[in-house]
Structure formats: structure tokens, C-alpha cells
Amino acid sequence: MRLDFSVAAHSLLYLEQKKPRLVSSRELAASMTTNPVMIRNILSVLHKQHYIRGVVGKNGGYQLDRELAQINIGDLYDLTIPPTLSYARFTTGNTGAVGEGNDISRNIEETLTDLFTLADEGYRAFYHQFTMADLKRDIEQHGYFKSIAQAPFSK
Amino acid sequence: MRLDFSVAAHSLLYLEQKKPRLVSSRELAASMTTNPVMIRNILSVLHKQHYIRGVVGKNGGYQLDRELAQINIGDLYDLTIPPTLSYARFTTGNTGAVGEGNDISRNIEETLTDLFTLADEGYRAFYHQFTMADLKRDIEQHGYFKSIAQAPFSK
Numbered sequence: 001m002r003l004d005f006s007v008a009a010h011s012l013l014y015l016e017q018k019k020p021r022l023v024s025s026r027e028l029a030a031s032m033t034t035n036p037v038m039i040r041n042i043l044s045v046l047h048k049q050h051y052i053r054g055v056v057g058k059n060g061g062y063q064l065d066r067e068l069a070q071i072n073i074g075d076l077y078d079l080t081i082p083p084t085l086s087y088a089r090f091t092t093g094n095t096g097a098v099g100e101g102n103d104i105s106r107n108i109e110e111t112l113t114d115l116f117t118l119a120d121e122g123y124r125a126f127y128h129q130f131t132m133a134d135l136k137r138d139i140e141q142h143g144y145f146k147s148i149a150q151a152p153f154s155k
Numbered sequence: 156m157r158l159d160f161s162v163a164a165h166s167l168l169y170l171e172q173k174k175p176r177l178v179s180s181r182e183l184a185a186s187m188t189t190n191p192v193m194i195r196n197i198l199s200v201l202h203k204q205h206y207i208r209g210v211v212g213k214n215g216g217y218q219l220d221r222e223l224a225q226i227n228i229g230d231l232y233d234l235t236i237p238p239t240l241s242y243a244r245f246t247t248g249n250t251g252a253v254g255e256g257n258d259i260s261r262n263i264e265e266t267l268t269d270l271f272t273l274a275d276e277g278y279r280a281f282y283h284q285f286t287m288a289d290l291k292r293d294i295e296q297h298g299y300f301k302s303i304a305q306a307p308f309s310k
Binding site (some may be wrong): 006009010013014017025031032040059073095103104105107108110111112114115118119123126127135138139142143145146149 | 161164165168169172186187228230258259260262263265266267269270273274275277278280281285290293294295297298301304
């Protein structure tokens with residue numbers, strides 16, 4: 001699933017590099033080793049959200065519709081990897097078990113869901129620090145992310 | 156996979172509640188709706204790391220070997236869900252594609268791996284804020300985690 005994000009990021013960088021030329025989904029697929037159907041699904045989402053614009057027809061294709069610096073990586077992450085995928089249904093409990101100790105079973109699901117949700121919110125907040133221009137810069141000059149990433153919690 | 160963490164947390168809470176009685180893996184499995192083989196695998200890991208002690212034999216079973224307040228949730232998370240599971244292989248690129256634009260393909264894997272690794276480190280740091288005593292408290296008094304969780308990044 002996280003591949004959706006990677007494919008989206010890759011596509012936006014590629015379109016930016018080819019600007020203002022129109023790029024077909026076939027060309028994009030060839031630039032990654034990913035199947036064209038997956039690419040098309042992701043391009044469709046990016047198109048709907050106005051990250052890219054598409055021109056139909058024989059010589060049609062896609063073009064970037066925003067500046068990389070205006071594309072927040074966290075927004076892109078949330079778009080391609082919805083929060084529900086991150087922590088859903090990974091809890092025990094709620095078995096309705098009879099006997100002592102079932103107060104744990106009854107309540108642990110809510111507690112773990114809160115814990116996972118809070119952790120996931122922090123995880124997503126991390127991505128919101130950056131734009132696609134930062135990603136491009138790290139590609140050109142590897143180590144940039146490591147140098148600017150803020151420590152998440154003071155220890 | 157995240158179920159491993161939930162099962163471990165559930166097991167420790169259950170053992171703490173039954174202390175000092177020995178609890179069989181069968182009883183633990185019955186307190187969750189999880190298969191006994193999975194429970195036994197996780198108990199074996201917890202045993203090896205001295206979270207619990209085991210007594211073999213007919214009336215044998217497991218017992219908590221630490222105080223809940225001495226069990227860090229982040230340590231438990233790292234133990235049951237190794238970092239390699241979190242972000243491995245979810246990148247595009249490295250296709251060796253020929254032509255323009257392959258500098259993206261060549262370099263995006265390193266960049267995305269850094270991004271995901273940093274995000275994952277922050278994610279794990281979140282869990283390290285808490286102990287199993289906090290988890291128990293949230294089960295008894297739901298909302299505790301929400302009330303104490305530190306904002307991960309100042310916005």
C-alpha cells in the first residue's frame with residue numbers, strides 16, 4: 001500500500017522534470033517498474049485533486065499542475081495512504097469472554113485504538129513538515145532529509 | 156503483524172491481573188480470540204526477554220517477571236514489530252531504466268527509504284513515552300493516553 005505514495009511522488013517528480021511536455025501514463029510506467037494499471041489509478045487520484053492536469057487524445061498526457069514547493073508530502077501521504085489502513089483492526093479483545101479478566105478484553109480495544117491512532121497522527125505529522133521540493137532536493141543531494149528532520153520527541 | 160504487539164500487551168496485562176497465580180497459554184488464548192500457537196510464539200519471545208517467567212509441568216504456566224511500570228511500550232513494540240517490517244521495499248525506482256529522467260529512478264529509493272526510516276523512528280519514539288502501567292491506566296480510565304500524549308511536532 002505504501003507503494004501508492006511512492007508511485008505518486010515519483011510521478012510528480014517525473015512530470016516536473018519533463019515540464020511543460022505532456023507525459024503519457026505508459027511513459028511514467030516505464031520510468032518505474034510498476035504496472036500501468038496501478039499508475040493510472042494513482043494518476044486519476046492526483047488528477048481529481050488537481051495535482052496534475054490531463055490532456056486527452058492521441059498526443060495527450062499529463063502535466064504537473066502545481067509547483068513542487070506547493071505540494072505538501074503529508075497531504076500526498078494522507079491522499080494515497082488513508083489513515084484507516086494504518087491501524088485498523090490490529091487489536092485483541094472484545095471477545096465477550098466470560099470470567100475474570102474480561103475487563104481487559106472488553107476495554108483493551110478502545111485503549112489500543114487510541115494508542116495506535118495517536119501514534120499514527122504523529123507519524124503523519126512528520127510528513128507534513130516537508131514539500132515535494134524537499135524531496136527533489138534530497139534526490140539531488142542525498143542526506144538532506146536526515147539533516148533537516150526535526151526530532152519528534154525531546155527525550 | 157501489529158497483532159503481535161497487541162497480543163503481547165494483552166498477555167502482560169492479564170498476567171499482572173492474575174498475579175501471583177500461574178496462567179497457562181491456553182487460558183491466555185481463551186481471554187483473547189487468538190489462536191494458541193500465536194500466543195505461544197509471543198510468550199516465548201516475552202520469556203526470552205525476561206518479561207515473564209514460566210514454570211513447566213502439569214500445573215505450570217506463566218507469571219509476570221517485571222512491574223508494568225518497568226515495561227516500556229516502545230521496547231515492547233520494537234520487540235514484537237521489528238523496524239524492518241515497517242518500511243522495507245515500499246519504494247519505486249532503481250529500475251536501471253535508460254533515458255532521461257532515470258536520475259529520479261536511480262536516486263528515489265535512497266531518498267524515500269530515508270524519509271520512511273525517519274518517519275518510522277518518530278513513530279517508535281512515540282511509543283517509548285509510555286509504560287505498560289500507562290496502558291493499564293487507560294484501560295481503567297479511558298482517555299488517559301489522549302490526555303497525556305505529547306504533540307509530536309510543534310506546528
